[in-house]
Structure formats: structure tokens, C-alpha cells
Amino acid sequence: MSYEFYKITHMLGLITLFFGFGGLLVSTYAGITLNAKARMMSYATHGLGLLLLLFGGFGMLAKLGIMKELPGWALAKLGIWVLMGAAISVVKRKGKIGWPIAILLFGFGTTAAMLAITKPF
Numbered sequence: 001m002s003y004e005f006y007k008i009t010h011m012l013g014l015i016t017l018f019f020g021f022g023g024l025l026v027s028t029y030a031g032i033t034l035n036a037k038a039r040m041m042s043y044a045t046h047g048l049g050l051l052l053l054l055f056g057g058f059g060m061l062a063k064l065g066i067m068k069e070l071p072g073w074a075l076a077k078l079g080i081w082v083l084m085g086a087a088i089s090v091v092k093r094k095g096k097i098g099w100p101i102a103i104l105l106f107g108f109g110t111t112a113a114m115l116a117i118t119k120p121f
Helices: 003-027 036-064 072-097 099-118
Strands: none
Touching: 003 036, 003 072, 003 099, 036 072, 072 099
16 A cells, blocks of 8 residues: 555544544533434544554554654654543543643644654654
8 A cells, every 4th residue: 555545544543533532522511411322423433533543654654664663753643642542531521621621632633743744853
């Protein structure tokens, strides 16, 4: 598969991840009780997004030929990936505070994008 395929998969994963966060965060913030199917859809899109991000990211690293020893920026992005995976529980439990959580999630996403674009270390 081509580098572009992995890049598109990675971007699709990012969109899917934030789609899952958004559904749960908006409903929790608005005080709407989601039924079991809607809640499971939010969790499933979050998980699918994480999977696509991981698949696309490691696919791009393999195409660049840097899989043997991951650079610092890739390790930092992997750490952000772990934080984003754990963040769904924060959204579920503390989603009522709304914007601070959304800003934190946007900050994680922006930091990951900056690391990917600038590759500082």
C-alpha cells in the first residue's frame, strides 16, 4: 500500500476519533441521556478511530523506513494516542464541564499535528 493510503487512513482515524468524542461530549454536556445504542456508537467510533490512527501511523513510519528505532516525535505521538484512548473515560465521567475537556482534546490533537508536521526531535 502507498504512503498516501496510510496518510488518508490516519486522517480518517482522526476524524472518527473526534466524532466519537463529540457525540458523547455534547450529549453529556447538554444533559441528554443517550440510549444504549447511541452510547455504544460513540464508544465504537472512538475505538475505530484509535485503531485507524495506529494503523495509518505505523504504516507511514514503515513506508518512511524508520520502524527499527522510533524517533522522539513518533514516541510523543504514541503517548498522545494513549492519552486520547484514556480520555473517553474522562469525557464519560466529567463531560458536564464541557469546554475545558473539549479544549484539552483539541490541544492533544493540535500537538500531535504539530509533531507530525515539524518533526522537532
